[in-house]
Amino acid sequence: xxxxxxxxxxxxxxxxxxxxxxxxxxxxxxxxxxxxxxxxxxxxxxxxxxxxxxxxxxxxxxxxxxxxxxxxxxxxxxxxxxxxxxxxxxxxxxxxxxxxxxxxxxxxxxxxxxxxxxxxxxxxxxxxxxxxxxxxxxxxxxxxxxxxxxxxxxxxxxxxxxxxxxxxxxxxxxxxxxxxxxxxxxxxxxxxxxxxxxxxxxxxxxxxxxxxxxxxxxxxxxxxxxxxxxxxxxxxxxxxxxxxxxxxxxxxxxxxxxxxxxxxxxxxxxxxxxxxxxxxxxxxxxxxxxxxxxxxxxxxxxxxxxxxxxxxxxxxxxxxxxxxxxxxxxxxxxxxxxxxxxxxxxxxxxxxxxxxxxxxxxxxxxxxxxxxxxxxxxxxxxxxxxxxxxxxxxxxxxxxxxxxxxxxxxxxxxxxxxxxxxx
Numbered sequence: 001x002x003x004x005x006x007x008x009x010x011x012x013x014x015x016x017x018x019x020x021x022x023x024x025x026x027x028x029x030x031x032x033x034x035x036x037x038x039x040x041x042x043x044x045x046x047x048x049x050x051x052x053x054x055x056x057x058x059x060x061x062x063x064x065x066x067x068x069x070x071x072x073x074x075x076x077x078x079x080x081x082x083x084x085x086x087x088x089x090x091x092x093x094x095x096x097x098x099x100x101x102x103x104x105x106x107x108x109x110x111x112x113x114x115x116x117x118x119x120x121x122x123x124x125x126x127x128x129x130x131x132x133x134x135x136x137x138x139x140x141x142x143x144x145x146x147x148x149x150x151x152x153x154x155x156x157x158x159x160x161x162x163x164x165x166x167x168x169x170x171x172x173x174x175x176x177x178x179x180x181x182x183x184x185x186x187x188x189x190x191x192x193x194x195x196x197x198x199x200x201x202x203x204x205x206x207x208x209x210x211x212x213x214x215x216x217x218x219x220x221x222x223x224x225x226x227x228x229x230x231x232x233x234x235x236x237x238x239x240x241x242x243x244x245x246x247x248x249x250x251x252x253x254x255x256x257x258x259x260x261x262x263x264x265x266x267x268x269x270x271x272x273x274x275x276x277x278x279x280x281x282x283x284x285x286x287x288x289x290x291x292x293x294x295x296x297x298x299x300x301x302x303x304x305x306x307x308x309x310x311x312x313x314x315x316x317x318x319x320x321x322x323x324x325x326x327x328x329x330x331x332x333x334x335x336x337x338x339x340x341x342x343x344x345x346x347x348x349x350x351x352x353x354x355x356x357x358x359x360x361x362x363x364x365x366x367x368x369x370x371x372x373x374x375x376x377x378x379x380x381x382x383x384x385x386x387x388x389x390x391x392x393x394x395x396x397x398x399x400x401x402x403x404x405x406x407x408x409x410x411x412x413x414x415x416x417x418x419x420x421x422x423x
Contacts, residue, residue, distance in 0.1 A: 035365025096239030099228035109255035175202030208232030235275025301383035330359035
């Protein structure tokens with residue numbers, strides 16, 4: 001790989017170049033623990049910078065509203081073929097600009113405005129697009145929510161079934177943004193069938209684990225599956241929709257265009273195709289195994305240091321710290337950790353008592369650090385840095401010393417070595 005794709009901006013637009021370089025340095029020198037973030041490969045990043053951004057291609061391959069689409073047709077069909085092979089499904093739409101757009105299109109395809117939906121409560125690990133009252137999903141549809149079991153902090157499928165029988169939703173949403181355990185999609189489908197609802201699975205967070213058979217696939221059970229492409233799947237920022245039933249094809253495709261989007265971002269779809277190919281390699285499965293192992297080590301080490309971890313551990317890529325019994329809020333610890341170059345995000349926890357802008361939790365994820373090649377030893381060091389930062393909040397001198405240790409650790413695992421050399 002030669003110089004950085006943005007290198008020529010140094011002369012053509014130095015202000016933008018400086019912003020990108022500063023972000024490059026931040027990523028290189030810090031520890032990224034945000035569960036929904038990852039580091040895409042050089043090939044994925046480079047493939048986004050291509051001339052397909054010049055082409056309007058509203059519609060589907062071979063059914064466009066513009067001429068001159070034969071090459072983007074070939075490329076988009078390649079992306080569709082690759083993602084269908086990766087997840088063993090019959091149909092795919094690779095055009096959604098994001099996971100939220102994919103969910104909006106799926107809602108439009110499956111149900112009507114005013115219909116009832118049943119999703120995981122946001123404070124219990126759900127997502128904005130699963131019924132939050134400030135989101136389209138809670139504005140245009142009637143949201144109802146299931147919660148984690150108050151004792152086990154796990155999904156209680158019997159409770160969800162009882163609630164579904166009471167609510168009688170037209171759509172049930174399975175999937176989460178802050179749930180550290182396996183999800184039983186087969187059980188969700190049984191519940192949906194019992195009440196006559198569609199089952200939509202949002203696997204955005206665990207798509208990489210599903211692709212490598214480290215988590216039960218929702219494809220055999222869900223009517224529709226949505227996902228982002230940039231989290232554990234390690235592609236460009238974007239979304240996808242997958243399904244098996246041919247009868248849903250027309251409504252899903254119309255839900256994307258013209259329902260919720262105009263022209264697709266064909267340069268990003270090209271990059272998605274690159275990522276889908278990378279995810280089919282054996283090395284990608286080895287990587288996903290490391291993601292899970294690192295998550296489990298991180299959780300275990302944090303528990304040994306006295307922190308409360310929701311559900312007591314992790315089966316996937318994320319760990320949820322519960323600070324509700326302490327005087328430290330999620331926001332305060334997030335800000336303290338940023339001072340030592342560790343990036344996390346504050347997050348609500350079950351039985352949340354603080355405001356959603358302050359929170360009592362911290363969400364941690366291992367996809368990005370695993371991409372850099374970090375393992376068990378590094379997870380133990382990171383857990384210790386988190387603990388030290390927690391203890392030294394407000395002590396700028398102590399935090400500065402911790403920050404230098406974090407930067408030293410990060411430098412041992414170069415992010416993009418060839419691009420670093422080109423600086």
